[in-house]
Amino acid sequence: MSTSEANAPMSDAAMIELIHVKKSFGAVSVLKDISLRVPRGGVVALIGPSGSGKSTLLRCLNLLTLPESGVIRVGRSTMDFTNGHQLPRDKDLAAFRARTGMVFQNFNLFPHMSVIRNVMEGPVTVLKVRPDEARQTALALLDKVGLRDKADVAPDKLSGGQKQRVAIARALAMKPEVMLFDEATSALDPELVGEVLAVVRQLAAEGMTMVLVTHEMAFAREVADTVVFMRDGVVVEDGPARQVIDTPREAATRAFLSHFHSGRLPAAAANA
Amino acid sequence: MHYEWSFGFLLQYSKLIGVGTAYTIGFTILTAVAGFIVGCIVAIASLSNIRLISSPLVMLVEIFRCTPVLVQLVWIYYALPVLIGVELSPAVAAFISLSLYGGAFYSEIIRGGIVSIDPGQWDAGRALGMRRFDLMRRIVMPQALKRMIPPLVNQAVLQLKNTSLLSVLAVPDLLYQGQLITSATYRPLETYTMIAVIYFIILFPMTRVARVLEARLAH
Numbered sequence: 092m093s094t095s096e097a098n099a100p101m102s103d104a105a106m107i108e109l110i111h112v113k114k115s116f117g118a119v120s121v122l123k124d125i126s127l128r129v130p131r132g133g134v135v136a137l138i139g140p141s142g143s144g145k146s147t148l149l150r151c152l153n154l155l156t157l158p159e160s161g162v163i164r165v166g167r168s169t170m171d172f173t174n175g176h177q178l179p180r181d182k183d184l185a186a187f188r189a190r191t192g193m194v195f196q197n198f199n200l201f202p203h204m205s206v207i208r209n210v211m212e213g214p215v216t217v218l219k220v221r222p223d224e225a226r227q228t229a230l231a232l233l234d235k236v237g238l239r240d241k242a243d244v245a246p247d248k249l250s251g252g253q254k255q256r257v258a259i260a261r262a263l264a265m266k267p268e269v270m271l272f273d274e275a276t277s278a279l280d281p282e283l284v285g286e287v288l289a290v291v292r293q294l295a296a297e298g299m300t301m302v303l304v305t306h307e308m309a310f311a312r313e314v315a316d317t318v319v320f321m322r323d324g325v326v327v328e329d330g331p332a333r334q335v336i337d338t339p340r341e342a343a344t345r346a347f348l349s350h351f352h353s354g355r356l357p358a359a360a361a362n363a
Numbered sequence: 364m365h366y367e368w369s370f371g372f373l374l375q376y377s378k379l380i381g382v383g384t385a386y387t388i389g390f391t392i393l394t395a396v397a398g399f400i401v402g403c404i405v406a407i408a409s410l411s412n413i414r415l416i417s418s419p420l421v422m423l424v425e426i427f428r429c430t431p432v433l434v435q436l437v438w439i440y441y442a443l444p445v446l447i448g449v450e451l452s453p454a455v456a457a458f459i460s461l462s463l464y465g466g467a468f469y470s471e472i473i474r475g476g477i478v479s480i481d482p483g484q485w486d487a488g489r490a491l492g493m494r495r496f497d498l499m500r501r502i503v504m505p506q507a508l509k510r511m512i513p514p515l516v517n518q519a520v521l522q523l524k525n526t527s528l529l530s531v532l533a534v535p536d537l538l539y540q541g542q543l544i545t546s547a548t549y550r551p552l553e554t555y556t557m558i559a560v561i562y563f564i565i566l567f568p569m570t571r572v573a574r575v576l577e578a579r580l581a582h
Contacts, residue, residue, distance in 0.1 A: 155486055181495050189492025199487035203505045213491035216501055258487075265491060 105164075106131040106300040107152065107269055111173075112161030114147055121147045122158065123324040129269075129317075132298040136311035136332065139321035140347060145304045148321070149273050152302060153191040154184050165191055166268040189217050192262030196274040198254040200246040206257050207233065207242040213265045225264070232260040236290050252283030259290055270294060272303040288314075308351045312336045320344045370553050376544050383540030384561060390461065390536065391523040397462035398522065399515075402469025409474060420470075427467035433528050436460045440532055453532035465522050472514045476507035513580065516573040520566055527562075537561060 107129035114122040121144045129135050137145040150156035151163060154170060157178065163170045168187050170179060179187075201209050210229035214220040220228075233239045236256035246254060255275055262270060272291065276284045288310050295301060295314050305311050311318055311332060318335040320328045320343075328341045339345045373380070405424060409417040427435065440456035451459070480503050488502040530539035541558040545551045 153490060155489055185489075185492045185494045187492075188490055191490070193486075193490035195483060195486065195490075197483050199481070199483035201484065201487065201502060203509075212501065213493075216497050217492040262490070 104131045105129065106133065106166060107302065108162070108164040109148075109151070110162040110164075112148070112151060112158045112163065114144075114151060114156065114158045121324050122151070125161075125324075125326060127319065127326070129300060129302060132300055133317065134295050134301045134315045135303070135317045135319060136315035137302065137304045137319050137321060138306070138308070138311060138347070139327075142323075143321040144324040145319075145321045146273055149271050149302060149304050152269075152271055153188045153193055154179070155188075155193070185217070189213075189265055190268050192259075192265055192267035192270040194255065194258050194262055194270070194272045194275045196277050198246075198251070198258045198278070200254055200257055200261070202246055205243050205245060206238065206249070209246065209257055210261045210264050213261065218265070229260070229264060232263050233257070235263075235293075236260045237286075250283060251279045252286045255279065255287045256290055259287075259294075263294075269300040269302065272301065272305070274304050274306065276305070276307060308336055308348065320347065322347070366552065368553065369550075370557065372548060372550065373544070373553060373557055376540075379540045379544060380537070380557075380561070382535055383537035384565075386529070386535055387523065387526050387537040387562075388565070390457065390526045390529060390534075391519070394458060394461040394465055394526075395519050395522050397458070398465025398469050401462060401466025402471075402473050405466060405470035406473035406477065409470065410477060424467045424470055427464050428471075432460065432464045432525055433531065435464055436528055436531065453529075453534045457526075457529045457532055457534050461522065461525060464525070465518065468518050468521075469515065472511050472518060473507075475514075476511035477503060479510055480506050509580065513573050513577040516569060516576065520569050520573070523566060523569075524562070 105128045107127070109125055109127040112122055112125045113120070125144075125148060127135075127148075137148060139145050147156055151158050152165065154163070158172050160172050162173060165187070168190060170183075170187060200206075201212065204212065207226065207229050210232055211222065211225040214225040214228065215222055230239060230242060233242055236259055238253060238256055238260070241249060241253065241257075246257065249257065259270075259275075275291070276287050279287065284307070288307065291301070291303070291310075292314055303311070303315065313332075315332040317329060318332045319326055320335060320339070320341070322343055328335060328339060328344045330340075335344065336348060339348060405420050409420050409424075411417055436457060439460045440451060440453060443456070444450050484502055484506065485498065488498040493501065526536055527538040529536040530542060533539060535543075537558055541554050545554045548554065
């Protein structure tokens with residue numbers, strides 16, 4: 092395990108790079124040698140049945156889950172797991188994660204803090220930004236997600252869609268190089284999905300590099316540049332979003348997508 | 364049976380009783396604080412993934428949970444000095460045993476409070492780039508403490524009751540003073556009734572507070 096910062100090659104425009112990443116939980120191999128590149132400003136949608144490893148892959152991108160082997164690079168920070176099995180230090184992990192923003196399926200807002208405190212928490216505690224300064228940034232971000240008027244409300248008073256927008260603002264407050272979305276709309280009532288997707292769409296338009304694990308195929312097709320279809324811990328197919336979703340090459344991709352075209356929830360998810 | 368109740372004579376022992384009450388409350392506070400610190404250390408260590416640290420501590424906790432505190436008290440006062448070659452005063456022996464005994468229970472309360480926090484909270488803090496200490500201080504502990512307070516108050520109530528065992532080692536706590544007064548006056552009925560009433564006056568508000576806190580947390 093080693094970390095390096097300034098000297099990482101910047102010869103290409105890739106913002107995120109995964110090289111031969113492997114992960115297993117006990118005897119189950121969840122990621123079988125995954126390599127992936129996301130260009131600066133690129134938007135990648137990870138799709139696939141549950142159990143395909145897409146959430147694990149996303150969690151590896153900010154090291155919430157540590158791979159067994161492979162290299163993970165985000166911006167200029169590289170974590171190399173190829174030789175040796177020594178775990179990275181807490182300090183290095185924290186520094187790495189501080190540069191990526193993550194949004195979770197279940198929001199995971201801090202229930203003991205007001206909305207604005209949630210958004211200020213990262214900058215104040217991790218980046219040591221002065222609270223009054225952090226407050227201004229937080230207000231601007233809440234404005235951006237349309238929740239400035241909820242600044243002093245407790246998170247449990249918000250709807251799911253509002254919670255998720257606060258969670259996005261909280262992640263953005265760290266000024267991340269990339270944003271990761273782990274099924275950000277899966278826990279939402281259908282009528283609340285749109286407001287969250289609108290924020291994600293806006294981030295994409297601003298050129299934020301993003302990786303989304305999603306079941307919203309129409310949204311993936313619209314917003315993502317690249318769609319990656321995973322099954323059983325391998326990338327089955329990847330390519331331009333419209334091509335993969337409209338005219339998939341692989342039979343497995345076609346089978347998975349057929350559940351969506353029929354307008355029903357994926358039956359494949361149940362037995363994957 | 365006809366008995367002439369008379370509490371008046373106790374007035375001349377008010378100083379003894381005051382000292383006893385002070386010992387009882389003082390020992391409760393001291394051993395509760397020390398026990399809480401022991402409990403925090405044991406809880407955090409046992410939550411660490413390092414077996415070499417957590418296993419012996421878990422064993423220690425079980426020893427203190429599964430033996431009577433009176434046995435521990437007597438063992439630490441009479442047996443431990445044989446082992447370590449250092450004479451312990453009754454107060455020190457009592458302090459050590461009550462702190463460790465309390466600590467064993469506090470550690471379980473603290474550990475339970477920490478593990479009851481949704482793993483998503485840890486994820487969210489880590490994703491922001493928080494280091495272990497900040498994660499505990501800012502995210503986990505504020506939420507866990509709220510859940511720990513009622514059982515901690517309950518444990519403090521037991522802690523105070525357990526100080527009555529100090530009398531066995533002739534530490535002048537409330538019960539010991541009662542025994543002194545009884546042997547001087549031959550009036551156990553009034554004396555021990557008053558001792559019980561003093562315990563009740565101290566503890567009843569504490570149990571009410573615990574009840575209120577529990578009710579408030581239920582929402």
